[in-house]
Amino acid sequence: MKNPKTIFVLTGAGVSAESGLGTFRDRGGLWARFDPMKLATPEAYAADPDTVLDFYNHRRRGVVAAVPNAAHAALARAETRLAERGGRLFLCTQNVDDLHERAGARAVTHMHGELLKARCTACEAVTPWHGDLTRADACPACGAAGRMRPDVVWFGEMPKHLDAIERALTAADLFVAVGTSGAVYPAAGYVRLAKARGIPTCEVNLEPSDNADAFDTAEYGPASVALPAYLARLGL
Incomplete structure (x- = not known):
């Protein structure tokens, strides 16, 4: 597709894998080595908050x-170039890192939350948080101690910004999924939602995802190589 004006991009763990951040569902990924039910649920946090916080402290240091x-940088460039033409790149990520922002992306929708933020379960205030998080930490907003948790979406919780995401998707000229497993819903269903509305779809991935058959076209290879090449063909 040449010169799309509005592009919806969905990114997953594969975009950040080349930056040294582990994927989740691939062989050797985080959920192959750790039990998510013991580390990434509200029940796990209630039962053993210290273990859960330690796990996310380790991940936060990695972020x-x-x-x-180069994949993050390519998307930031594409956002700028589309805006200069009067268009828009809606960047929706399943990732909880801030690498899109640090690469220069100005508007990023984090549907699974952000690891570099903490949320108070007493007052629901969200605070930037780059260091370790412990039960001794008090909420900067309300002062409650022992109530801070990572502001990420755990299993059993509702993803964030779903209404805004669906509005942006239905308004797009092109849907592109980059580095996603195609196994986590509702994100895995967005390609079929796009197709139902006649929006062209493309998968950019290291290998075919679980829902690869739903895409119109595909580009396979490392995200740092395949994505810049694909965007360049779009004139971005």
Whole structure:
């Protein structure tokens, strides 16, 4: 598709894998090595908050140390170039890292939350948080201690910004999924929603995802190589 004006891009863990951040569902991914039911549910946090917080502290340190790669940079450039033409790139990510922002993306919708933020379960205030999080930490907003948790979406919780995401998707000229497993809903269903509205779809991935058959076209290879090449063909 040449010169699309409005592009909806969905990114997953595969975009950040080349920056050293682990994927979740691939062989050797986080959920192959750790039980998500013991680390990524409200029930796990209630039962053993110290273990859950330690797990996310380790992940947070990894995010802080990571550096954006060429895939992140390519999306930031595409956002700028589309805006200069009067268009829009809606960047929706399943990732909880901030590598899109650090690469220069100005508007990023984090449907699964952000690891570098903490949320108070007493007052629901959200605070930027780049260091370790412990039960001794008090909420900067209300002062409650022992009530802070990572502002990420755990299993059994509702993803964020769903209404805004669906509005943006239905208004797009092109839907592109990058580095996604195609196994996590509702994100995995967006390609079929796009197709139902006649929107062209493309998968950019290291290998076919679980829902690869739903896409019109595909580009396979490392995100840092395949995505910039694909966007360049779109004139971005």
